[in-house]
Amino acid sequence: MRTALVIGTGLIGTSVGLALSARGVAVRLRDVDPHNASLAASRGAGSDAESQEPVDLAVIAVPPAHIAAAVVAAQQEGVARGYLDVGSVKSGPRGELASLGGDLSTYLGTHPMAGKEKAGPLAASADLFEGRPWVLTPTPATETEVLNLALELISLCRAVPVVMEAEAHDRAVALVSHTPQLLSSLVAARLEAADETAVRLCGQGIRDVTRIAASDPDMWLDILAANPDPVADVLAAVAEDLTETVASLRALASADGVERSEGGAGISDILRRGNSGRARVPGKHGQAPTAYQTVTVLISDEPGELARIFADAGQAGVNIEDVRIEHAAGQQAGHVQLMVEPRSAASLAAALRARGWAIRAR
Numbered sequence: 001m002r003t004a005l006v007i008g009t010g011l012i013g014t015s016v017g018l019a020l021s022a023r024g025v026a027v028r029l030r031d032v033d034p035h036n037a038s039l040a041a042s043r044g045a046g047s048d049a050e051s052q053e054p055v056d057l058a059v060i061a062v063p064p065a066h067i068a069a070a071v072v073a074a075q076q077e078g079v080a081r082g083y084l085d086v087g088s089v090k091s092g093p094r095g096e097l098a099s100l101g102g103d104l105s106t107y108l109g110t111h112p113m114a115g116k117e118k119a120g121p122l123a124a125s126a127d128l129f130e131g132r133p134w135v136l137t138p139t140p141a142t143e144t145e146v147l148n149l150a151l152e153l154i155s156l157c158r159a160v161p162v163v164m165e166a167e168a169h170d171r172a173v174a175l176v177s178h179t180p181q182l183l184s185s186l187v188a189a190r191l192e193a194a195d196e197t198a199v200r201l202c203g204q205g206i207r208d209v210t211r212i213a214a215s216d217p218d219m220w221l222d223i224l225a226a227n228p229d230p231v232a233d234v235l236a237a238v239a240e241d242l243t244e245t246v247a248s249l250r251a252l253a254s255a256d257g258v259e260r261s262e263g264g265a266g267i268s269d270i271l272r273r274g275n276s277g278r279a280r281v282p283g284k285h286g287q288a289p290t291a292y293q294t295v296t297v298l299i300s301d302e303p304g305e306l307a308r309i310f311a312d313a314g315q316a317g318v319n320i321e322d323v324r325i326e327h328a329a330g331q332q333a334g335h336v337q338l339m340v341e342p343r344s345a346a347s348l349a350a351a352l353r354a355r356g357w358a359i360r361a362r
């Protein structure tokens with residue numbers, strides 16, 4: 001694959017653009033919000049200049065409710081030889097695509113099992129997909145060339161291809177992704193009105209359990225609306241376990257010794273089942289992600305500052321793999337942490353200094 005077009009340059013689209021650009025693919029970037037496309041471009045994910053030249057592969061990385069329309073529009077424009085989406089649900093978008101008259105032979109539904117609780121191009125990173133499963137859902141209608149382009153994309157992103165039927169995929173992610181998201185939100189929701197004296201005791205346990213509760217509610221409503229029954233089935237089974245767990249806890253408080261021991265057995269059982277389920281969670285396949293080095297730059301809180309840093313880094317020939325921003329409380333300034341390959345850190349710091357940026361000594 002020599003050329004690609006990413007449509008939707010948020011977390012996933014920009015991460016794909018960064019990975020492909022790092023491996024020499026010429027990537028074009030497009031978004032309904034041109035600011036996101038230009039931020040992605042300034043991070044080194046590709047070019048946001050408009051062009052009519054067709055590409056090898058179009059990667060549609062928009063929210064699930066917009067996938068089918070975006071694929072059909074791109075197909076009608078004839079922008080690519082193959083079209084794939086990366087949405088978290090697979091059956092619904094393909095059905096919509098069929099009913100909108102889309103071409104199912106040049107389209108392939110895919111889903112990288114990697115992400116973050118943060119959205120947008122600033123949260124993207126080139127190594128997001130490394131070693132992660134990336135599901136492909138070909139049908140008999142899928143052209144071999146499109147399947148091959150998708151496999152090449154997955155290999156360039158250093159992910160691990162997994163072929164599944166769309167419906168089996170949707171049931172699987174209901175269990176391993178969509179229900180966990182809701183359970184994380186449910187635990188975090190208990191904190192909304194909790195007393196500050198309790199909240200200030202939050203330790204690592206609740207941080208681990210609630211990280212994904214910070215995810216974008218609009219995106220997740222889209223995902224859950226496209227997979228409601230499989231998620232409701234898993235959640236109903238969890239609700240049965242919850243009812244039994246509550247009964248066991250009440251029994252533990254009983255004055256009756258037999259009831260107390262039954263309660264203890266119920267709690268032991270759920271904790272043991274938790275251990276054995278957790279032991280089945282696979283480690284990451286493949287290699288661990290690259291360890292990056294951080295270059296920290298002081299920026300003032302003014303429009304365009306981030307894009308200017310990214311453009312300066314681009315001119316210095318350095319890819320920014322990940323980025324974090326620390327706002328200084330009560331000040332019109334902040335620190336931007338630019339994560340780069342260790343071999344590029346010194347040259348990036350020197351190039352940014354030469355362009356007038358203040359670099360924080362580590």
Ligand SMILES: NC(=O)c1ccc[n+]([C@@H]2O[C@H](COP(=O)([O-])OP(=O)(O)OC[C@H]3O[C@@H](n4cnc5c(N)ncnc54)[C@H](O)[C@@H]3O)[C@@H](O)[C@H]2O)c1
Nearest residue numbers: 008010011012031032061062063064087088115116119120
């Ligand atoms: N976030 C995750 O952890 C994750 C993981 C795997 C797959 N996905 C899937 O990837 C897709 C993108 O998610 P994300 O996390 O990158 O979201 P995001 O919010 O970071 O990015 C979505 C981008 O799409 C743009 N967009 C919306 N409608 C568009 C349209 N019609 N045409 C062009 N651009 C449009 C938005 O402006 C935004 O820049 C979703 O389908 C999601 O289900 C997400």
Ligand SMILES: O=C(O)C(=O)C[C@]1(C(=O)O)C=C[C@@H](O)C=C1
Nearest residue numbers: 088112113114115116117177212
């Ligand atoms: O790690 C995270 O933050 C995620 O939520 C990623 C995660 C997941 O559940 O594993 C979330 C939704 C996507 O469709 C794929 C990946």
